[in-house]
Amino acid sequence: MKIIIAGCGKVGYALAQQLNDEGHELTLIDNSAERLQPALSNLDLQGVVGNASSFLTLLEADIEHTDLLIAVTGQDEINLISCLLAKKASKCRTIARVRNPEYFREINYLKDCMDISMIINPESAAANAIAQLIQVPDAMDIDSFANGKVDLMQVVITEDSPLHNMKVQDFSRKFNHEILICILVHDHQVCIPNGNSVLMAGDTISIILPREKINSFYRMSKLATIREIRDVMIAGGGMIPYYLAQSLLRSGIDVKLIERNRDRCDFLSEALPKATIIHSDATDHDMLLEEGIEQTDAFVSLTNGDEANIFLSLYANKVNATCKKITKVNRLELDEIISDLPIGSILSPKNITTEYILQYVRSQHNSYGSNVEALYRLMDNQVEALEFLVKEDCEVTDVPFINLNLKKNLLICCIVRKGRIITPSGRDFIQKGDKVIVVTTHKGLQDISDIMDDPLK
Amino acid sequence: MNYSIIFKIIGWIIQLEGIFFLPPALTGFLFGETKDAVVYLILATLCIVLGGLIRMRKTVKTTFYAKEGFVTVALSWIIMSAVGALPFVLTGDIPSYPDALFEIISGLTTTGSSILTNVEALSHANLFWRSFSHWIGGMGVLVFMLAILPMTGGSTMNLMKAESPGPSVGKLVPKMQRTAFLLYAIYFVMTIITVIFLLCGGMSLFESLCHAFGAAGTGGFGIKNDSLAGYSTYLQNVITVSMFLFGVNFSFYYYLLIRKVKDAFCMEEVRWYFFIFLGAVALITVSLVAEGGAVGESIQTVAFQVASVMTTTGYATADFNLWPAVSRGIMVVLMFIGACAGSTGGGIKVSRIMIYLKQVRKELMQQIHPKRIRVLKMDGKALDSTVVHSCNTLLMAYVLIFIVSLLLICLDGFDMTTNFTSIAATLNNIGPGLNVVGPTGNFSEFSTLSKFVLMFDMLAGRLEIIPMMVLFHPGTWKK
Numbered sequence: 001m002k003i004i005i006a007g008c009g010k011v012g013y014a015l016a017q018q019l020n021d022e023g024h025e026l027t028l029i030d031n032s033a034e035r036l037q038p039a040l041s042n043l044d045l046q047g048v049v050g051n052a053s054s055f056l057t058l059l060e061a062d063i064e065h066t067d068l069l070i071a072v073t074g075q076d077e078i079n080l081i082s083c084l085l086a087k088k089a090s091k092c093r094t095i096a097r098v099r100n101p102e103y104f105r106e107i108n109y110l111k112d113c114m115d116i117s118m119i120i121n122p123e124s125a126a127a128n129a130i131a132q133l134i135q136v137p138d139a140m141d142i143d144s145f146a147n148g149k150v151d152l153m154q155v156v157i158t159e160d161s162p163l164h165n166m167k168v169q170d171f172s173r174k175f176n177h178e179i180l181i182c183i184l185v186h187d188h189q190v191c192i193p194n195g196n197s198v199l200m201a202g203d204t205i206s207i208i209l210p211r212e213k214i215n216s217f218y219r220m221s222k223l224a225t226i227r228e229i230r231d232v233m234i235a236g237g238g239m240i241p242y243y244l245a246q247s248l249l250r251s252g253i254d255v256k257l258i259e260r261n262r263d264r265c266d267f268l269s270e271a272l273p274k275a276t277i278i279h280s281d282a283t284d285h286d287m288l289l290e291e292g293i294e295q296t297d298a299f300v301s302l303t304n305g306d307e308a309n310i311f312l313s314l315y316a317n318k319v320n321a322t323c324k325k326i327t328k329v330n331r332l333e334l335d336e337i338i339s340d341l342p343i344g345s346i347l348s349p350k351n352i353t354t355e356y357i358l359q360y361v362r363s364q365h366n367s368y369g370s371n372v373e374a375l376y377r378l379m380d381n382q383v384e385a386l387e388f389l390v391k392e393d394c395e396v397t398d399v400p401f402i403n404l405n406l407k408k409n410l411l412i413c414c415i416v417r418k419g420r421i422i423t424p425s426g427r428d429f430i431q432k433g434d435k436v437i438v439v440t441t442h443k444g445l446q447d448i449s450d451i452m453d454d455p456l457k
Numbered sequence: 458m459n460y461s462i463i464f465k466i467i468g469w470i471i472q473l474e475g476i477f478f479l480p481p482a483l484t485g486f487l488f489g490e491t492k493d494a495v496v497y498l499i500l501a502t503l504c505i506v507l508g509g510l511i512r513m514r515k516t517v518k519t520t521f522y523a524k525e526g527f528v529t530v531a532l533s534w535i536i537m538s539a540v541g542a543l544p545f546v547l548t549g550d551i552p553s554y555p556d557a558l559f560e561i562i563s564g565l566t567t568t569g570s571s572i573l574t575n576v577e578a579l580s581h582a583n584l585f586w587r588s589f590s591h592w593i594g595g596m597g598v599l600v601f602m603l604a605i606l607p608m609t610g611g612s613t614m615n616l617m618k619a620e621s622p623g624p625s626v627g628k629l630v631p632k633m634q635r636t637a638f639l640l641y642a643i644y645f646v647m648t649i650i651t652v653i654f655l656l657c658g659g660m661s662l663f664e665s666l667c668h669a670f671g672a673a674g675t676g677g678f679g680i681k682n683d684s685l686a687g688y689s690t691y692l693q694n695v696i697t698v699s700m701f702l703f704g705v706n707f708s709f710y711y712y713l714l715i716r717k718v719k720d721a722f723c724m725e726e727v728r729w730y731f732f733i734f735l736g737a738v739a740l741i742t743v744s745l746v747a748e749g750g751a752v753g754e755s756i757q758t759v760a761f762q763v764a765s766v767m768t769t770t771g772y773a774t775a776d777f778n779l780w781p782a783v784s785r786g787i788m789v790v791l792m793f794i795g796a797c798a799g800s801t802g803g804g805i806k807v808s809r810i811m812i813y814l815k816q817v818r819k820e821l822m823q824q825i826h827p828k829r830i831r832v833l834k835m836d837g838k839a840l841d842s843t844v845v846h847s848c849n850t851l852l853m854a855y856v857l858i859f860i861v862s863l864l865l866i867c868l869d870g871f872d873m874t875t876n877f878t879s880i881a882a883t884l885n886n887i888g889p890g891l892n893v894v895g896p897t898g899n900f901s902e903f904s905t906l907s908k909f910v911l912m913f914d915m916l917a918g919r920l921e922i923i924p925m926m927v928l929f930h931p932g933t934w935k936k
Contacts, residue, residue, distance in 0.1 A: 002631070025631040033841055041523070044613065046631040 001025070001365055002066045006052030006082050007073030008035045011097070011122075014354045015070060016043055019361060027061045030073075053081035055089070063089045068364060070357060072097045083116050093117040093364060095357055101239065108419035117373075118360050125356050126349035127243030130326055133345050134229055134298050135214060135251060143206065143378055150385075150414050150421075150437060152182060152206045152378065153214075159201040161222050169195035177425045179209040179217060182413045182439045183383055190382040192409040192441060206379075208413055208423060212251040229253060229297040229324065235282035235312050236302035237264050240328070240349065242271065244300070249274045256291060258282045283308060285315070298324040301343075306330055313343035363387070371447045373435070385413070388436045388448040395449055402426040407453045410440040458934070461516040463529050466616075468512030469602055470533045474540055475504025477593055478586075481544070484663070485582035493548045493582040500543055524933060526615025530599055531928035534916055537598060538562045541590060550583050555905050562912045564590030566919035567801060569677025569771035569888030570879075570911070572901040576682055581663065587678045588667035594919065595674025595703075595801035596644050597621060604637035619924045622798055624809055624851075625844045629711045643710045644801075648673040651699040658692040668772075672699045675802040677771025677888040684773040684896065690757060693774050697761045704768030704796030705730065706808075725836050726808045730797050733807065737763045737791055741784045748781055767791045769803040771888020773896035785891060792881045792890075803886030803918055805855065811835065812848050854922045858914065859884060865910045869903055879903075883911045884918040 001024050005012050008030040016026055016039050026045035029052045030036050036047040050057030052073055063069070069086040071079035076098045083094035095118045098104055104121045111119055136142060136153070143152040157163050163171065168181055172195075183206040184193040191197070199205065209217055215228050232248055234241045237259025245255045245268075255275040259265050262279055269277040280287045282303055293299065299316040301309035306329045313327040325344025329335070332348045339346060363374035367386070374387040390397060396404060401412065401424060415422040416435040422428060430436055430448075438451055445451070478501035485494025521529070538561050545557035556572045563570045564587050573579070579587070593601070597620040603613055613633045628636040648669050655665035667680050679685060685693055705727055712721035721727075738760050745755045758775045765772045766788050777788055795804010815833050822829055833840040862880045869876075871893055878890025879900065889896040900911065917925040927933055 025635075027631050041614065044631070044633045046628050 001068060001361075001368065002062070003027075003068045003070065003361070004029060004058070004061050004063065004066050004086075006030075006069065006071040006079070008032075008039055008047075009072065009074060010350050011072045011353050011357075012070075013039055014350065015072070015357060016045060018354070018358055020044055022362075022365075024361075024365075027066075029057060029061055051078070053078040053085065055085050058082065058085055058089060063092065066090060066092045067368075068093045068095070068361065070095045070361075072353075072357075076100045076103055080110070080114065080116075084114050087115050095120065095360065097122065097353065099123060099239070118357075120353055120356055122349050122353040123239035124243045126240050126328075126347065126352050127247060129347060129352050130240070130244050130300060131247045131251075133326055133347075134232060134248065134253075134300075134324065137214075137218070150208060152208060154204055154206050155221075157199055157201055157203050157205065158222075161201070163199050163221050164201045166199050167195070168193045168197045168199065171199065172425075174220070175213075175217070178213060178423065179207055180411075180413055180423050182206050182208060182411055183379060185379070190379055190441060192383075192411045192439060194408075231256065231296055232298040232300060233291065233293060233296040234258065234300045234302060235309070236304065236328075237261070237268050237277075238302065238304065241300075241302050242268065244302070245272050245275050256296075258287075258291070282312060288315070289319070294320045296320065296323055298326070299344075300326045300328075302328045310338060310341065310343055314341065317342045317344075372445065378439075383439060383441055384443060384445075385437060385439050386445055388438065390430055390432055390434045390436060390448055393432050396452060397430050397432055400427050400429045404451075405453045406451055407440070407442060410438060410442060410451055412451070413437055413439045458528070458936075459518055459521050459525050461514055462518065462521045463525060463532065464514055465512055465516050466529050466599075466602070467533055467536060468508045468510075468514075469606065470508070470537060470598060471504050471511065471540065472508030473598060473602060474537055475501045475508060477589065478504065478544070480589060481582045481586040484585040485580065488581040488663075490580045490582050493544075493580045496544055496547045497582060497586070500540075500547070504540065521615065523615050523618075524927070526619045527924040527927040528933060530616060530619035530920060531916075531924040533599060534565065534920060538565055538912075538916070541565060541586075544586060545583060548580060548583060550579050555908055556901075559900070559908050559912055560587065561590060562915050563883075563888075564588075564676065564678060565594035566886050566915040567591050567594050567674040567676040567769070567803065568883055568886040568915045568918075569671070570883055570894070570915070571678065571888075571899050572903075572908070574899060574901055576678075576680060584667060584680045585663070588670040588676070588680070591674035591676025591678060592648065592670040593674075595676065596640060600637045601641060603633055604641050620920065622800075622803070622806060622919075622921055624798060624806070624812065624848050625841070627708075629708065639711060639714075640707055643707055643714070644673065647699075647702065647710075651695070654695045654699075655692060658689060658695060660688070660692060668696060669699070671772065672696050672770060673703050673801065675700065675703055675768045675770040675796065675800070675886075677765070677769075679772060685761075686774045688774075693761055694757065696772060697764045700764045700768045700770045700772070701734065704764075704800050704802040706797040706799040708799055709797075723836065726797050726811065729811055730807045733791075733794060734763060734767060737767065737787055741780070741787055744781050744784045762788070763791065766887060767794065767802075767804075768796045768800075769885055769887045771882075773889060776896050778891055778895035778897070789878065789881065789891070792878075792885050792887050795885055805852070805885070808835070809848050809851070812840065812845060813852065816845065816849075851922060854926060855884070858917055858922060862910050862914050866903075866907050869907050879911065880914060883914040886915060886918050 003019060003024050004027045005016055006029045008028050016028055020026055020043045028036055028039055028045055028047045029050060031051050033049045040047045048057060048061045052071060063086050069083060069092055071082045073079055079096040079098060083096045086092055086094055094116045096116050098119050099121050107119050141154040181193050184191055184197060185204040186200060231254035233256045235258050237257050241257055245257060248255050256278060257268055257275055258278045258280055259268060260281050265277050265279045278291060293316055301312040303309055309327050309329060313325045316323060316325055327343045327346050329346050329348055363376050366375035372386050373389050376385040378385055412424050414437040415424055478497045482494045482497035485497060538558060541561040542557040545551040545560060546554050551557040551560060559572050599616045599620045603617060629639050630636050651669040651672055652665045655669060664680060671678055681687055685696060709721050709724055709727050741759045742755045746752055761774050762777050793805055794810050795806050796802025798806045798808045819831050819833060822831055833845060859880055863876060866876045866880060874891050875893040879894045882888055882890035882894060894900055
């Protein structure tokens with residue numbers, strides 16, 4: 001694909017490096033020739049010096065023949081304008097990085113009215129990844145796709161589990177239709193289960209389940225004894241901790257935030273009434289003990305200093321070796337050294353942003369030239385997850401799924417309606433304007449109407 | 458220094474040269490020169506096998522930096538020349554190896570200076586190889602290699618930078634391989650068109666190919682003793698136009714290709730190139746007419762000589778040695794200006810001359826308004842200070858090499874005009890100079906030492922000096 005990356009900062013460069021390795025044709029835009037220089041001398045791509053929100057600069061980067069614009073400059077406004085201009089000039093898809101929370105709150109409106117394919121907020125994406133690390137047991141594999149909208153979790157069924165010998169329709173009833181089995185691997189055979197499929201011990205199932213249901217699912221299915229996380233201590237009160245606390249509180253986990261700045265504390269306590277906000281320096285060791293670092297289930301170091309984060313996690317490990325530790329490190333240049341330290345999971349917000357965007361680009365590349373919005377390959381390419389945008393009414397819209405004659409080995413696993421995610425059951429139906437995610441073992445679906453079983457073909 | 462990758466690329470280059478030996482072999486068979494054809498065939502086989510053996514060495518790291526780029530390019534050209542000289546010696550047409558080396562370096566660097574007193578005595582196979590080497594060297598072997606080999610990684614840019622002429626080497630499209638491919642495609646198609654036009658004028662296929670190769674690479678080896686003087690006016694005009702067109706920056710053709718006609722004609726360098734050409738033709742014609750020449754005939758002859766010298770080709774239809782002094786002066790100035798950057802021509806390049814003039818103007822303005830800030834611009838865009846800096850350094854190095862070479866050549870005892878223009882003709886990859894080395898003369902009378910100095914100048918001129926200097930700088934080889 002031909003891709004333009006606007007902004008050659010850390011994320012821009014990391015993206016360029018990876019996409020260049022994957023063989024895409026890249027053009028980089030940055031207003032500083034100096035910043036472009038390392039990319040130009042190390043990677044096989046073209047550079048344009050100029051303002052990414054100027055139409056002439058975009059023309060010079062050959063926007064008319066480009067398939068995708070990724071705007072990751074330091075300024076939200078430039079990113080958005082550059083996506084808007086690109087959209088006017090060509091039929092390309094656009095990705096914008098928007099980190100200002102005020103814009104991010106309106107993300108769905110912005111996406112719709114500016115027709116941007118993906119808006120990524122690095123802090124929120126990082127918070128999402130941390131929340132996943134905290135809530136999902138280590139033993140579980142996760143396939144995240146559709147811009148992180150859908151998490152597919154893989155579970156192996158054991159013999160003493162009540163799920164052994166259970167029909168899929170009974171399974172659905174047992175969990176109030178909140179959990180959907182998308183893929184069933186029985187005896188190395190991958191299939192998409194229907195209501196009559198039977199789950200057996202040794203099978204691997206991929207399920208969609210809301211994060212807050214993970215614990216109850218494990219308890220009821222007796223798959224593994226996991227240590228439930230009930231309270232989390234977060235050092236730092238920036239944007240990532242804010243988004244993280246929001247998401248954790250929603251799942252009913254107690255959150256303790258430690259922040260040094262008094263005004264910020266006031267803001268946090270107003271925005272997160274359920275969280276405990278501690279006004280103190282996170283490195284104050286008496287305060288940490290007083291606030292119960294020795295008993296906490298998880299400790300997340302998210303202050304602005306890499307060194308402080310590493311030391312805090314080392315300390316947490318010393319006084320409470322069993323707690324789950326997550327450390328934010330911005331500069332990963334020396335990760336060979338720190339990865340040996342007992343500081344739990346190490347995570348860099350920039351890498352997470354890059355990964356999210358890369359995943360999207362790959363899905364775009366897979367669906368190149370068809371009506372499919374995005375295509376993800378799962379389970380060693382044996383299963384495809386396709387994302388369709390229903391632009392107009394057709395034979396599949398407004399009909400409950402029970403009455404639709406769908407293809408075998410095909411499942412509608414998720415509907416995104418106005419930014420809200422619906423896990424469909426038989427009574428739901430597709431509406432115009434929905435984004436529909438379909439999981440199937442059939443290859444080469446072109447259009448949403450292809451999900452119907454057509455006996456003629 | 459990453460030796461393994463250098464070896465690998467040199468292996469490829471030797472194999473490629475083996476493949477390049479095949480067309481002359483075919484020519485030999487077609488003209489019944491079996492002995493020569495067999496020599497070429499054997500050499501081709503040897504090159505392909507030997508190159509393969511060198512390439513077998515496992516490369517640990519595939520990345521290489523600017524340093525490796527320069528060294529690889531400089532070494533590749535030296536090795537190519539050393540191998541390329543062999544057929545002349547083995548077929549017996551040029552028995553002395555230094556002479557053969559001079560001839561092939563002159564061919565590959567698209568200079569066109571010859572040590573041969575009687576070109577017509579050469580076999581067809583050797584004539585073809587001489588001309589074909591212009592075509593290979595014109596766009597560059599490494600660029601050819603980049604176009605056909607799947608070399609990943611951005612570091613390949615270092616190769617193209619070192620081989621392609623011009624102050625700032627850019628890509629036409631994001632991917633290196635595609636850029637190299639496009640360049641060769643344009644080059645190839647334009648060569649074919651030239652051949653067709655020549656065939657229409659009644660030239661034989663062999664002669665058309667040889668002359669088209671010389672014009673395309675802006676080389677200048679003729680296959681007749683009187684170069685192109687013996688051909689019809691039509692054929693001479695075809696060569697004039699094609700020489701001129703191959704001296705234009707290839708980005709111009711790319712812009713035309715993607716239908717950005719406005720951008721193409723807005724290229725400052727191409728405009729300057731055009732006006733310098735017109736100005737030179739007009740001035741010299743006036744001076745010739747003043748001496749009693751016919752207007753129409755003069756324009757035609759002058760246009761040919763000017764295009765030939767300015768694009769650094771070196772074909773001749775008239776002996777400009779006999780022209781008035783002012784005309785000869787203009788010709789020498791044109792030798793230094795040269796063609797556009799990003800073309801197959803040599804010389805200092807029009808774009809660099811523009812940068813130098815703009816700097817002088819800026820400096821003058823600075824004297825008048827000491828606090829004035831003025832940014833140097835080209836094509837409406839600010840020039841990067843590193844580009845200006847490297848242009849200035851190149852001029853310094855250029856003058857330095859020129860002076861040292863001149864001193865060494867003086868040992869042979871020729872007159873100053875001969876000495877001066879012989880260096881100018883080789884360092885700028887033109888071919889003929891004035892007096893002894895004029896369009897009707899040749900370089901055979903120089904001593905072996907002088908020949909080696911001139912060979913170095915030709916290679917340095919083709920690769921724009923820096924790669925050759927990097928190769929011979931001891932700092933390159935220290936750990």
